[in-house]
Amino acid sequence: MPAPGASQIESPASGFLKGAGLQGEDIPGLAAAIANTTGQALTMFLSQAMVMPGIPVAADPITGSGASAGPGKLMPPPAGGPGASQLEGLASSQCQAQGLRGEDADGLAKAIAGTIAQGIALFCAQTMVMPGIAVAGFVSTAPGMLQPVPLASPLEGIANGLLQQNGIAGEAAPDLGKALAQGVDLALTQFAAQAMVSPGIPCPPGASAGPGRLM
Numbered sequence: 686m687p688a689p690g691a692s693q694i695e696s697p698a699s700g701f702l703k704g705a706g707l708q709g710e711d712i713p714g715l716a717a718a719i720a721n722t723t724g725q726a727l728t729m730f731l732s733q734a735m736v737m738p739g740i741p742v743a744a745d746p747i748t749g750s751g752a753s754a755g756p757g758k759l760m761p762p763p764a765g766g767p768g769a770s771q772l773e774g775l776a777s778s779q780c781q782a783q784g785l786r787g788e789d790a791d792g793l794a795k796a797i798a799g800t801i802a803q804g805i806a807l808f809c810a811q812t813m814v815m816p817g818i819a820v821a822g823f824v825s826t827a828p829g830m831l832q833p834v835p836l837a838s839p840l841e842g843i844a845n846g847l848l849q850q851n852g853i854a855g856e857a858a859p860d861l862g863k864a865l866a867q868g869v870d871l872a873l874t875q876f877a878a879q880a881m882v883s884p885g886i887p888c889p890p891g892a893s894a895g896p897g898r899l900m
Contacts, residue, residue, distance in 0.1 A: 688727035689875040695720035698868035705860035714783030719797055719865065722776045723872045726801045729767045731880055735760040736814055736829075736897030742888045749823035753888070757814030757829070760896070766805045772798035792851030797865065799847040800840060804869040807836050812877060814897075820888045828900070829882030833874045840866035 699716035707715075741755030762768050777794040780786075785793065811834040819827040845862035848854075853861070886897040 687879070688731040689724060689872055689879060691717070691720040691724035693875060694723050694868065694872045697871050698723075698864070701864040701867040701871075702861075705864040707857060707860055707864065711785060714785055716868075718776070718779040718783045718785060719868050721779045721782075722772065722797055723801055723869060725775055726767055726772050726805065727872060727876050729771070730805050730876070731899055733762075733764070733766050734809075734880075734899045735765050736882055736886065736899070738893050738895055740814065740818075740886070740888075740893040741816075742820060742890060742892055744820050744823060744888060744890045746890050749821060749889075751820045751888075751890075753814075753816050753818040753820065753825070753829070753893070755816050756832070757882075757893070757897070759809040759812060759814070761809045762802070762806050765809050767802060769795075769799045769802035772802055776801075789853055792848075792853050795851045796844065796847040796853060800844045800865050801869055803843045804836055804840050804873055807839060808834070808873050808876075811836070814882055818882065818886075823887065823889050825882075825884050825886040825888050825893075825897070827884055829897070831877040831880060831882070833877035835870065836873060837866050837870035840869055844869075 698719045737758045740753050740757035743754040744751030776798040780794045813832045815830045815832050818825050818829040844865045848858050880899045883898045883900040887895040
């Protein structure tokens with residue numbers, strides 16, 4: 686399945702912004718900018734993500750049949766996903782497309798890009814490939830599943846820090862940070878539910894011997 690698209694993210698993002706008490710004519714555009722940037726970032730992530738070798742494997746040494754017997758890990762960015770520098774231009778263009786301009790626009794785009802990038806980095810650090818992937822002939826023959834982790838709490842602190850760092854202040858800034866963190870967290874939860882580990886990982890007895898990709 687593809688990564689979550691903007692259409693899956695925009696409505697929840699709008700709900701999080703409104704739930705945080707943020708109002709005004711720019712809120713629908715802000716929700717769309719967050720959703721579009723996040724959706725494109727997750728498409729990039731899906732194409733870059735790598736499953737690291739070393740997944741425990743219980744396989745018959747003669748037939749090579751068995752299954753993965755322990756969790757796997759994802760490679761961290763920059764090799765395993767986009768970083769903030771790759772996403773800033775994307776976030777800026779999305780903000781402009783939604784009519785979000787003015788002296789705070791660049792700072793807002795940087796905060797959105799940084800929060801998404803940090804969310805992907807946390808996802809790679811904490812999300813595990815679940816055990817039980819079928820192996821035959823010393824190669825994985827079935828897709829693997831990802832175990833999602835809640836990231837809203839750490840992302841809220843990151844988002845608030847990035848907003849302050851980029852000059853987005855005022856009494857509404859913490860509410861914006863919370864809503865941004867919730868939106869990115871939900872998108873990554875959807876990503877974990879939709880993305881799967883591709884078959885074809887070399888799996889000799891003991892542990893996987895090569896990297897895997899997501900699909």
